[in-house]
Amino acid sequence: MANQGKEFSWVGSQEHFVDTPDVFQFGKIVVGRYGGNSSAGQYKNEDGCLVWFNEHQDWEFAILLDAHKTAESAELIIQQIEGAEFEIKQVLSMPTNQQVFKKLEEKMICLFQSEDFLLACRNVTGETACLIVARKNQYVWWFSVGDCVLYLFHPELAALGQYQLNQRQFYEWIGEVNTFELAVPCYSSGIRELRTGENRLFLTTDGLIECPNDPYAEPASIYHSYSDPEEDERVVTSMLESIKNHDVRDSTTIITWTVDVAKEAVRPSDQ
Known part of the structure; x- marks a missing residue:
């Protein structure tokens, strides 16, 4: 596990958190990890995550991974990203314009x-979904392979029934089975302007939303769990305890934080 200064990374093969939810705050970012219930047959954790942030330059960068068979593919992606840390942070330090995310x-x-990287992928066992998210100033960008989920929670969007930014994609991975080995690699990406006021970014693997009895299957149920950003750790802990009590087997990893935007967001011309 790496946890130095404003950098954190972890893979479930290092510590699995089976039967034992773990939640901590890293700067303003809250990370929650749960390996699932041994009583439901779970014995390992193949999730992974990475978080970087720079308060002075006003950005955060997060990766969420949900691997299959083994955690080797998740480990490989974290190694690949960490190897390019200097170049990625150089891009994030650029002035905010469309070139940053491009x-x-x-x-x-x-x-x-x-x-x-492609050669290394051919030599791992299993594959992983991969969600990469970067927030800079009043914009959020994502790069998604597979079925991890990114939500953007804001009262104006919730009033219109909008919560989710990316579309979950099945049969799409990086690793032993690899979208980047195709003649045309398959992934999705996007950029979104955050709304004026408090925006919550919430990344999760599918253990949370596919838990037995579906306590968090609907995005609104996650959104309404929050009332005070000062209670982020408590809310994430409550979510993991809830899925534990529902005898979830699959592992769950959550990364969440709030962004306060002072600048007026785009509105329709008749308002």
Whole structure:
């Protein structure tokens, strides 16, 4: 596990948290990890995550991973991203304009299409879903392979029934089975302007939303769990305890934080 200064990374093969939810705050970011219930047959954790942030430059960068068979593919992606840390942070330090996110996406594609990385992927057991999220100033960008989920919670969006930013994609991974080995790699990406006021970014693997009895299957149920950003750790702990009590087997990893935006967001011309 790496946890130095403003950098944190973890893979479930290092510590599995089976039967034992773990929640901690890292800067303003809350990370929650739960390996699932041994009583439901769970004995390992193949999730992973990475978090970087720079308060002075006003950005956060997070990766969420949900691997299959083994955690080797999650470990490989974290190694690949950490190896490019200097270049990625250089991009994030640029002035906020469309080039920041364009260059970030180009960098991710370059990393995942490199011959060394593709060769390493062929030699791991299993594959992983991968969600990469970067927030800079009043914008959030995502790069998604597979079925991890990114929510953006804000009262104006919730009033219109909008909570989720990316679309979950099944049969899409990086690793032993690899979208970047296709003639045309398959992934999704996007950029969103945050709304004026308090925005909550919430990343989760599918253990939370596919728990027996579906306590958090609907995004609104996650949104309404929050009332005070000062209670982030308590809320995430409550979520993990809830799925534990529902005898979830699959592991769950959550990364969440709030962003306060002072700038007026785009509105329709008739308002």
